Amino acid sequence: MGVVRTGIPRAPTTNPARDASRASVRRFVPRASTRTGTARTLPVPASLTTMRPGTILLTGLLLAAVAATPVAEDPRSSEWLALLPDGEAKRQFLLDCTGCHQFDSQVVRPNGQPRTREDFDAAVTRMLAFSGATSGFPVMGHERAAGPTAAWIAPLITKTPTAAARPSLPAGATITEYDLPEARDLAHDVAIDSSGSVIVTGMMTHEMLVLDTTTRRFSSIAIPVNRANPRAVEVDGRGNWWVVLGSPNAVAKFNAMTSRWEVHNVGMYAHSVALDAAGNAWVNGHFTKDPVKVTRIARDGTQTSFDLPRHPTLSRAPGGPIPYEIRVAPNGIVWVSELGGNRIVSLDPVTKRSRAFEMPMTHSGPRRFDIDRNGVLWIPAYSGNELLKFDPATGAFTRYALPIRDGLPYVAKVDARRGVIWVGSGSADIVWSFDPATARFTAYPLPSRGAMVRHMAIDGAGDVWIAYGASPGRIPSRVARLHPGR
Ligand code: HEC
Numbered sequence: 001m002g003v004v005r006t007g008i009p010r011a012p013t014t015n016p017a018r019d020a021s022r023a024s025v026r027r028f029v030p031r032a033s034t035r036t037g038t039a040r041t042l043p044v045p046a047s048l049t050t051m052r053p054g055t056i057l058l059t060g061l062l063l064a065a066v067a068a069t070p071v072a073e074d075p076r077s078s079e080w081l082a083l084l085p086d087g088e089a090k091r092q093f094l095l096d097c098t099g100c101h102q103f104d105s106q107v108v109r110p111n112g113q114p115r116t117r118e119d120f121d122a123a124v125t126r127m128l129a130f131s132g133a134t135s136g137f138p139v140m141g142h143e144r145a146a147g148p149t150a151a152w153i154a155p156l157i158t159k160t161p162t163a164a165a166r167p168s169l170p171a172g173a174t175i176t177e178y179d180l181p182e183a184r185d186l187a188h189d190v191a192i193d194s195s196g197s198v199i200v201t202g203m204m205t206h207e208m209l210v211l212d213t214t215t216r217r218f219s220s221i222a223i224p225v226n227r228a229n230p231r232a233v234e235v236d237g238r239g240n241w242w243v244v245l246g247s248p249n250a251v252a253k254f255n256a257m258t259s260r261w262e263v264h265n266v267g268m269y270a271h272s273v274a275l276d277a278a279g280n281a282w283v284n285g286h287f288t289k290d291p292v293k294v295t296r297i298a299r300d301g302t303q304t305s306f307d308l309p310r311h312p313t314l315s316r317a318p319g320g321p322i323p324y325e326i327r328v329a330p331n332g333i334v335w336v337s338e339l340g341g342n343r344i345v346s347l348d349p350v351t352k353r354s355r356a357f358e359m360p361m362t363h364s365g366p367r368r369f370d371i372d373r374n375g376v377l378w379i380p381a382y383s384g385n386e387l388l389k390f391d392p393a394t395g396a397f398t399r400y401a402l403p404i405r406d407g408l409p410y411v412a413k414v415d416a417r418r419g420v421i422w423v424g425s426g427s428a429d430i431v432w433s434f435d436p437a438t439a440r441f442t443a444y445p446l447p448s449r450g451a452m453v454r455h456m457a458i459d460g461a462g463d464v465w466i467a468y469g470a471s472p473g474r475i476p477s478r479v480a481r482l483h484p485g486r
Pocket of ligand 1: 101123128131
């Protein structure tokens with residue numbers, strides 16, 4: 001089955017309820033080994049200047065650089081996607097078909113030939129088998145079917161879009177990329193350890209990776225769980241790493257001081273992890289739906305589960321609302337996005353009350369949002385191609401369209417120090433910073449093609465760390481350090 005061959009995480013078909021008394025905790029001391037990774041730096045030529053949406057400031061050197069770019073540059077995923085007519089059908093397609101890998105030339109035109117309807121039919125049939133709504137890893141909408149998808153898409157991709165000129169890096173910015181030790185890994189999430197090290201979840205090698213930025217070497221730290229499938233990671237105020245282990249239905253805590261692991265079985269495929277001010281970890285069940293579950297793991301390991309309100313249509317359909325990111329606001333309210341359910345849902349752990357807010361655009365794919373210090377949510381609407389500001393005090397959404405078409409904003413990170421929001425693209429090999437004061441985006445093009453940005457973290461010096469991850473990976477797995485230079 002495709003699941004096993006490609007290393008796609010296997011999800012449980014049953015979802016056994018666990019209570020705190022039955023949660024098992026195991027402790028281990030792992031061995032760390034050092035491996036060498038390679039780094040590549042992309043400095044910006046001094047004469048290149050800032051590019052803002054709608055304004056292209058071209059210096060002579062940039063004009064020369066553009067002219068020297070090969071004319072027939074391979075279109076990027078965002079450019080292929082722009083061939084598809086905007087609307088609900090497209091947004092559902094983006095949700096179903098661009099969450100694991102980009103819609104790149106290999107998908108659209110293998111060996112330079114447009115993929116035929118029959119080819120698409122066969123490919124979508126394969127995709128449905130391991131990730132359709134009735135599969136063990138249900139990340140697609142329940143209406144997705146091979147025949148109609150193939151019939152819709154094949155006639156739309158017969159022409160080749162022209163690759164647009166790339167924005168240049170803003171003056172003073174640099175980007176350095178670091179290859180993971182194993183090219184076939186998937187750098188899913190990135191966080192900054194309490195010692196300032198960059199830590200990365202190696203989803204396919206089942207290890208944690210620690211980057212020493214001075215020697216440019218990664219150490220790998222084994223997780224004491226078979227096929228641990230590390231996905232999300234956060235570091236708490238005491239320096240503990242909280243790592244979501246997808247397929248094993250667990251959350252592992254690593255004490256960096258003692259190098260000990262504790263494994264908490266949570267009885268569900270958790271998607272993301274958030275930490276609250278009291279040091280509790282919160283996880284959401286990616287495939288829970290009737291009801292959607294979030295679980296709190298207290299410092300002493302006690303687990304408490306909470307039910308979120310049912311989704312009006314998807315809780316009882318095949319598939320489900322697909323709970324996605326989880327974050328805790330400064331006032332202790334827990335927030336969860338529903339990628340398929342198109343809602344943002346809150347939970348007050350004290351009163352156990354929940355509220356659900358429908359996104360302003362249908363099928364807009366609220367993905368990895370963040371919360372600023374005023375409690376305002378910054379939500380990337382993946383298929384809606386917008387960044388949204390949501391103020392829980394008023395229930396109002398403010399919508400900001402991305403500066404390019406089909407940029408597929410996957411993740412947003414609040415940069416409190418600069419007062420901007422970083423937005424990572426799933427399709428355009430770009431991260432943007434968004435300044436709420438001016439409502440402007442600044443583009444930072446990434447050196448790699450196929451850099452599907454799933455996560456970001458900001459280090460103590462203010463540099464932004466970016467994890468690129470696609471499955472199947474088209475490029476060696478990497479993280480990048482973006483020094484914005486301002
Ligand atoms: C759960 C992750 C996932 C989802 C969702 C997904 N794919 Fe894939 N896709 C893969 C993997 C893994 C492969 C490589 C294995 C294979 O081809 O079976 C792949 C391969 C492909 C290929 C072949 C590309 C090649 O290298 O020749 C096409 C075409 C494709 N996918 C299209 C789609 C479409 C269309 C959808 C939506 C219906 C979709 N995918 C949804 C994971 C996914």
